Amino acid sequence: MIELADPLFLLLLPLPFLVARFLPAGDARGAALAVPERIGRGILTGAGDTGAVILRRRVSVVLIWVLLVLALAGPRQLSPVSALKVSGRDLAIAIDLSGSMVRDDFDLNGEQVTRLQAVQSVGADFVRRRAGDRVALIVFGSDAYYAAPFSFDTEAIARRIEEATIGISGRATNISDALGLALKRLEQSEAASRVVILLSDGISNAGATNPRGVAKLAADLGIRVHTIALGPKDLASSAPGERGVVDAATLQAISDLSGGTSFRVRTTDELQQVTAALDRLEATDSDGLAAEVFRELWIYPAALGGLLLLWVAWRGQG
Numbered sequence: 001m002i003e004l005a006d007p008l009f010l011l012l013l014p015l016p017f018l019v020a021r022f023l024p025a026g027d028a029r030g031a032a033l034a035v036p037e038r039i040g041r042g043i044l045t046g047a048g049d050t051g052a053v054i055l056r057r058r059v060s061v062v063l064i065w066v067l068l069v070l071a072l073a074g075p076r077q078l079s080p081v082s083a084l085k086v087s088g089r090d091l092a093i094a095i096d097l098s099g100s101m102v103r104d105d106f107d108l109n110g111e112q113v114t115r116l117q118a119v120q121s122v123g124a125d126f127v128r129r130r131a132g133d134r135v136a137l138i139v140f141g142s143d144a145y146y147a148a149p150f151s152f153d154t155e156a157i158a159r160r161i162e163e164a165t166i167g168i169s170g171r172a173t174n175i176s177d178a179l180g181l182a183l184k185r186l187e188q189s190e191a192a193s194r195v196v197i198l199l200s201d202g203i204s205n206a207g208a209t210n211p212r213g214v215a216k217l218a219a220d221l222g223i224r225v226h227t228i229a230l231g232p233k234d235l236a237s238s239a240p241g242e243r244g245v246v247d248a249a250t251l252q253a254i255s256d257l258s259g260g261t262s263f264r265v266r267t268t269d270e271l272q273q274v275t276a277a278l279d280r281l282e283a284t285d286s287d288g289l290a291a292e293v294f295r296e297l298w299i300y301p302a303a304l305g306g307l308l309l310l311w312v313a314w315r316g317q318g
Contacts, residue, residue, distance in 0.1 A: 005074030012069050060312045063188050067305030074292040086132050088192035092182040094138040096200040099171035100244050105232055109267050115201055118268045124158040126275040140178035142170025174206035179214045186223050192222045201230040203247040214256035225258040227251035230265045
């Protein structure tokens with residue numbers, strides 16, 4: 001259905017007729033005006049136009065005016081647009097970019113890859129499935145910072161994950177600051193559901209705060225924290241001083257204290273299973289908000305009026 005964006009402009013339609021009707025006619029007497037001979041002949045020739053020619057010109061001028069006023073009124077048509085699903089959830093994803101993520105002990109499509117490459121591939125696909133969530137990305141090593149603020153643009157967040165580089169945030173593992181940064185933003189959120197997904201492959205060895213204490217703060221704020229302990233070996237079962245192990249017990253405690261779920265991941269397949277489980281835990285299906293998107297049609301009467309004006313001007317030169 002076609003409608004007008006500013007129908008009040010239609011009140012301008014009778015303006016030329018009102019001007020012609022109520023403004024007094026100008027006094028034809030006055031000094032003579034010298035014009036070039038060619039223009040003078042055109043004036044004299046036009047003075048002898050027939051009634052049909054005069055009527056045609058008047059109709060053309062009226063039609064031009066109507067078309068231009070119609071263009072100003074802004075005809076438009078509502079285009080059908082699929083409703084955007086909105087889950088009412090703010091989801092902060094915190095990814096470990098410490099030095100141990102460079103270890104190539106994961107397999108992806110039959111090739112040996114680093115832990116980061118596995119996380120980038122699976123994590124980006126996971127984020128792209130989160131349509132309806134407002135997602136943010138936090139990366140952490142020695143320090144933690146927002147790589148992407150909260151946004152419904154999940155494709156942009158997924159690209160940030162794919163572009164992540166080890167070392168940009170330091171090579172230590174600061175789980176406390178990563179979780180604390182997520183809570184700082186989520187504390188101000190008015191979303192119905194606030195969730196953190198924290199992935200780490202190491203032991204928290206930076207930051208002044210105990211991760212368990214931050215997890216208790218998350219519980220007090222009503223924020224769930226799901227944790228993913230990534231890596232073939234964990235601290236509890238490894239030899240003393242062994243490198244590249246993950247502190248699965250601490251990550252388990254963080255999720256337990258905050259009401260979330262903890263996952264233990266040793267292979268890429270298990271990582272894919274975890275993202276599928278998170279999809280079930282934090283489902284995105286919900287009714288959406290329909291957006292009104294209009295197809296603007298004003299260009300058509302404006303273009304037609306302009307062409308008609310050029311035609312009238314050209315006929316007047318002939």
